[in-house]
Amino acid sequence: MGAPLYELKAEFFKTLGHPVRIRVLELLSEREYAVSEMLPEVGIEASRLSQQLAVLRRANLVAVSRREGSSVYYTLTSPQVADLLAVARRILTGLLTGQMELLEDLRATTTQASPGVPAG
Known part of the structure; x- marks a missing residue:
């Protein structure tokens, strides 16, 4: 087998x-x-x-x-290899977009929690 x-x-x-x-x-x-x-x-x-x-x-x-x-x-x-790479790009784009949104939320929360203190 x-x-x-x-x-x-x-x-x-x-x-x-x-x-x-x-x-x-x-x-x-x-x-x-x-x-x-x-x-x-x-x-x-x-x-x-x-x-x-x-x-x-x-x-x-x-x-x-x-x-x-x-x-x-x-x-x-096989053209399916190109399809696989395109799918991988879409997955990574979605993951990175989600991470960027999370980072923006964290920065906004940090700025609100401690005004006058630079975020980062």
Whole structure:
């Protein structure tokens, strides 16, 4: 019997748990990219980018779409990866908005409780 689904999901999210991998997936959500085009966007050495692309390839999240001369182009294996990143953005936006509202409430309460004393 295979691993339970929750373990497979945990492994999937571990794969996503690196900032460079997320950035690569964000870029590929827009269009296919050559490795050389990704380098300035992710800001790391070519060898490190190749390592991260290998992890994403092993997880079947990205694939080589074509080779043109010495350039290798990558693409997402599924548009659902882009959907997942968009959902994550919406979740984070909601969480951060809630935290900002809480911070504003705390500042207002602190200012009301001790007038003349700077909040913070």
